[in-house]
Amino acid sequence: MHNTIEMLFRYLPLRISLAVHNLPKEIFDKINEIRLRLNAPTSVTVGNENIVFDSQGNPCEITSSICATKDEIQECIAKLTHNSLYTCDEYITRGFIPIPEGGRAGVCGKSDGKNFMEIYSINLRLHRFLPLVAEDLVKVFSDKGVGGVLICSPPAMGKTTFLRSISYLLSMGKGMAPLRIGIADTRWEITAGMNLNGIADVILGMDKAASINILTRTMSPQIIICDEISGDEVDAVLEAQNTGVKLIASVHCNHPKELKNRGRLAKLLECGIFDYCVMLKYENEYKTEILPIGDIV
Amino acid sequence: MRWVGAIILIAASYTCGSVLANIQSDELKTVDSVIRFLTYMRRRMYSERAELFEVFQSFKDEHLENLGFLSALCSCRNDFSQNWGMALDLLSMDQESKNELVILGESLGKLNLNEQLKRLDVCINALESSKQKIEKAIPIKQKTTKTIWLLSGTLIAIILL
Numbered sequence: 001m002h003n004t005i006e007m008l009f010r011y012l013p014l015r016i017s018l019a020v021h022n023l024p025k026e027i028f029d030k031i032n033e034i035r036l037r038l039n040a041p042t043s044v045t046v047g048n049e050n051i052v053f054d055s056q057g058n059p060c061e062i063t064s065s066i067c068a069t070k071d072e073i074q075e076c077i078a079k080l081t082h083n084s085l086y087t088c089d090e091y092i093t094r095g096f097i098p099i100p101e102g103g104r105a106g107v108c109g110k111s112d113g114k115n116f117m118e119i120y121s122i123n124l125r126l127h128r129f130l131p132l133v134a135e136d137l138v139k140v141f142s143d144k145g146v147g148g149v150l151i152c153s154p155p156a157m158g159k160t161t162f163l164r165s166i167s168y169l170l171s172m173g174k175g176m177a178p179l180r181i182g183i184a185d186t187r188w189e190i191t192a193g194m195n196l197n198g199i200a201d202v203i204l205g206m207d208k209a210a211s212i213n214i215l216t217r218t219m220s221p222q223i224i225i226c227d228e229i230s231g232d233e234v235d236a237v238l239e240a241q242n243t244g245v246k247l248i249a250s251v252h253c254n255h256p257k258e259l260k261n262r263g264r265l266a267k268l269l270e271c272g273i274f275d276y277c278v279m280l281k282y283e284n285e286y287k288t289e290i291l292p293i294g295d296i297v
Numbered sequence: 298m299r300w301v302g303a304i305i306l307i308a309a310s311y312t313c314g315s316v317l318a319n320i321q322s323d324e325l326k327t328v329d330s331v332i333r334f335l336t337y338m339r340r341r342m343y344s345e346r347a348e349l350f351e352v353f354q355s356f357k358d359e360h361l362e363n364l365g366f367l368s369a370l371c372s373c374r375n376d377f378s379q380n381w382g383m384a385l386d387l388l389s390m391d392q393e394s395k396n397e398l399v400i401l402g403e404s405l406g407k408l409n410l411n412e413q414l415k416r417l418d419v420c421i422n423a424l425e426s427s428k429q430k431i432e433k434a435i436p437i438k439q440k441t442t443k444t445i446w447l448l449s450g451t452l453i454a455i456i457l458l
Contacts, residue, residue: 074407083377083406084348086413115409 022057103192134166147275159250171198182221184211231264303454310450318439
């Protein structure tokens with residue numbers, strides 16, 4: 001885990017990386033995100049808690065917290081883009097910069113309607129690879145057969161970590177026979193920094209609907225995995241289902257019942273795309289609950 | 298013997314004048330090489346979105362290599378603005394052209410593609426016009442240098458005779 005955070009230190013200005021490094025161990029070990037804001041508090045996210053700290057790494061009030069200067073924001077951007085911002089135009093327009101070692105840094109700021117003219121905030125997300133997080137789902141697949149899965153949780157609860165784990169386990173045949181996996185990795189997050197040595201085919205950087213269409217038509221996967229599904233992908237998913245491809249997807253929500261009120265996404269539930277629902281929670285530790293979707297919707 | 302000495306003196310002066318005249322054409326060579334460098338950079342950025350460090354490393358130009366310009370640019374991967382400043386110090390160019398390059402260096406790698414290409418175009422155009430000026434001025438300067446040295450040598454030879 002430390003290696004992952006230390007990997008992010010190379011993109012941080014020295015003053016801020018020192019402060020993060022000096023955070024109390026119980027915070028440092030659980031950091032999910034490091035967020036830099038121009039002339040505003042720098043914070044780290046632990047579970048669903050936002051922690052601000054001073055330049056010595058002591059948690060403190062917002063008013064005395066360490067703030068990133070314009071030079072520091074620029075330094076961080078320069079490091080993330082290898083001093084070549086123009087190489088990341090298409091990603092920055094979509095609000096992120098791919099991290100060379102895998103993963104992404106979310107960005108936002110002043111826009112001219114299309115491009116960001118100035119970047120005010122940077123969100124460096126840690127991409128953990130915990131290979132056994134989705135082990136219970138593999139057991140369910142092994143006992144009851146493979147089905148579509150919807151992974152539900154509020155943001156930063158480990159949906160992507162779960163998807164990374166299930167990608168690894170299914171494509172490597174850990175706990176069951178290996179399956180052909182197609183991964184639609186729009187934001188370079190699912191496969192970030194991990195070597196999928198199993199039978200997985202990945203489309204990086206393309207929008208999800210197009211990726212799902214291409215994977216279905218050209219790679220004939222047994223399962224398609226994608227992050228943060230939305231109404232835009234409904235048609236592509238339904239088409240994939242007609243060819244027998246199962247879908248494992250995540251969605252931001254507190255409970256799958258909420259999806260019934262989300263227009264086009266509700267259609268996916270009505271059409272029986274998903275057989276199981278995985279709910280992720282954080283109550284001092286990450287918890288996973290796997291339920292047949294019929295029981296809860 | 299005196300006449301031989303005088304002829305040698307005149308020939309030596311003429312040679313000195315020619316050498317100095319050639320040094321003046323080095324400025325033209327430098328501007329020309331830098332224009333080629335910027336044009337190469339523009340092409341790699343536009344067509345391949347190549348990173349700056351890769352562009353600096355892959356560009357080949359004997360003149361800029363001899364000046365140490367390219368190795369200065371590649372000397373530190375993390376701080377290109379410092380590299381750029383160090384590299385510019387090695388170039389013998391008119392101040393106007395150097396200023397354009399300084400301005401370019403301040404924004405290099407910090408802009409989106411369109412803005413970056415625009416800045417490069419502005420710099421390339423400025424250097425092109427500077428090159429044209431140098432090209433026009435150089436033959437006159439070279440002739441003047443050679444003539445002054447030849448005449449000086451001849452005058453000294455006459456005095457010594």
